[in-house]
Amino acid sequence: MPASADARGDGLGGPPSVGAAPPPRPKLRVLVIDDEKNIRSTLTVCLVGLGCEVSSVGSSQGAMNQIEHRAFEAAFVDLKLGGESGLDLIPRLLGENPNLTIVLMTAYATVETAVEAIRRGAWDYLQKPFTPGQIQHLIDKIVGERALWQRVADLESRIDDPAPEADLVTQSPAMRAVLEMAARAAAADASVLFRGESGTGKGVLARFLHDQSGRRGHPFVVTNCPTLSEDLMASELFGHARGAFTGAVRDQQGRVEAAEGGTLFLDEIGEIPPSIQTKLLRFLQDRDFERLGENRTRHADVRVIAATNRDLEAGVKDGVFREDLLYRLNVIEIHVPALRERREDILPLARRFLFSLTRKSHRSAPELSRAAGEALLSYDWPGNVRELRNAIERAVILWPAQVIEPAAFPDRLAAAPASAPHVGGAFTLDEIEREHILRVLAGSQRLEEAAHILGVDSSTLWRKRKKYDEPT
Numbered sequence: 001m002p003a004s005a006d007a008r009g010d011g012l013g014g015p016p017s018v019g020a021a022p023p024p025r026p027k028l029r030v031l032v033i034d035d036e037k038n039i040r041s042t043l044t045v046c047l048v049g050l051g052c053e054v055s056s057v058g059s060s061q062g063a064m065n066q067i068e069h070r071a072f073e074a075a076f077v078d079l080k081l082g083g084e085s086g087l088d089l090i091p092r093l094l095g096e097n098p099n100l101t102i103v104l105m106t107a108y109a110t111v112e113t114a115v116e117a118i119r120r121g122a123w124d125y126l127q128k129p130f131t132p133g134q135i136q137h138l139i140d141k142i143v144g145e146r147a148l149w150q151r152v153a154d155l156e157s158r159i160d161d162p163a164p165e166a167d168l169v170t171q172s173p174a175m176r177a178v179l180e181m182a183a184r185a186a187a188a189d190a191s192v193l194f195r196g197e198s199g200t201g202k203g204v205l206a207r208f209l210h211d212q213s214g215r216r217g218h219p220f221v222v223t224n225c226p227t228l229s230e231d232l233m234a235s236e237l238f239g240h241a242r243g244a245f246t247g248a249v250r251d252q253q254g255r256v257e258a259a260e261g262g263t264l265f266l267d268e269i270g271e272i273p274p275s276i277q278t279k280l281l282r283f284l285q286d287r288d289f290e291r292l293g294e295n296r297t298r299h300a301d302v303r304v305i306a307a308t309n310r311d312l313e314a315g316v317k318d319g320v321f322r323e324d325l326l327y328r329l330n331v332i333e334i335h336v337p338a339l340r341e342r343r344e345d346i347l348p349l350a351r352r353f354l355f356s357l358t359r360k361s362h363r364s365a366p367e368l369s370r371a372a373g374e375a376l377l378s379y380d381w382p383g384n385v386r387e388l389r390n391a392i393e394r395a396v397i398l399w400p401a402q403v404i405e406p407a408a409f410p411d412r413l414a415a416a417p418a419s420a421p422h423v424g425g426a427f428t429l430d431e432i433e434r435e436h437i438l439r440v441l442a443g444s445q446r447l448e449e450a451a452h453i454l455g456v457d458s459s460t461l462w463r464k465r466k467k468y469d470e471p472t
Helices: 037-049 060-069 086-096 111-119 132-160 173-186 202-212 230-238 274-286 312-317 323-329 343-359 370-378 384-398 429-442 447-454 458-467
Strands: 029-033 053-057 074-078 101-106 124-127 192-195 220-224 263-267 303-308 332-335
Touching (some): 029 037, 037 132, 053 060, 060 074, 060 086, 086 111, 101 132, 124 132, 173 202, 173 332, 202 263, 202 303, 274 323, 312 323, 343 384, 429 447, 429 458, 447 458
Parallel strands (some): 029 053, 074 101, 101 124, 192 303, 220 263
């Protein structure tokens, strides 16, 4: 059993502000393997004092039993384990957890021993007797290096993203409310379900939530559910054992294990096959799972965030989506507005895309003409932010001038009808007032009711309506 419990809070607490200071680093899960009880106890006390979660065992078999069922990030392995060698244990541990950081402990340190330990996969070695200062130095190095590994992996995933989104700065009250809700949800470990049309940036919001959470130092792993068959989905999520299917030539961990300590983002969860829904429900309930073709039950400490553009309630009624899984997924539900519902963000997003797309080619960012800006504002963007990015990228590639005109955009966009005047657009105050008055009149049963809503007397409203040549 671990010597310390995870102190991560599960309450939503107060509302952290967007862009607040990062939370404390997550605890390092450490396995201590030494046949001397006093060494195990001393090292455990020292590691717990440094904020680690610790399990300790006295034999190779005990170590394998632990690592087969729990995910550790670091292991301190004694060179001599009774009649066994810690050197022989190193590759066995790495076979179960390739990402394990192993420190070999020995009272008989030699250059040959150190070289052999590194050759077999150890990260460093520690000579006995050791001091608390040496342990702290090693833990700081391990945490720092693992954070660097994760940072590199995160940057690589962002670079490989074929359609990176703009940042989350917004002028839209609706989108600000979404960001605030996501920041609040980050403080808990509850499952979160992002709903919204395709291309609204649900994946960007999921990463934002992870970065705001106490799991930010651990992996953020993405699985795109619609791209995989049923068998491949099971292997992708939970891993497989060698021989589980044709081509499975070795044991392979899945996305759940890869996300250990961090966040698993399931994009378009509404597409997941029914058989996988059962496995996922069990994992959400107990955090237990089995690899494909393996009977051993494993456990993972992973937070699940999901996203969908489907009506999951309709899927429940049609019998294609489990109701109990829906309840598990949407403990916290966040609706992401479509781009047409936050038109004030269209031009700022377009300009950010212009900047980011031209920066890669070391060009100065082109400008949008007024007509081009109006064309962007007039279009309804069924593909949302992703479609906007694609339109801007097309213009950057094909338009030869520094000022982008509507002809640079796809025909469907350039031919969009002029939009109604809206706050923040390039419209006069008279145009804004006219649009507002006519909309209020259309939604009111009597002239007096509309005048009350607008805060003017009925005679003033009658004159304005006559001015706009509306029928009485």
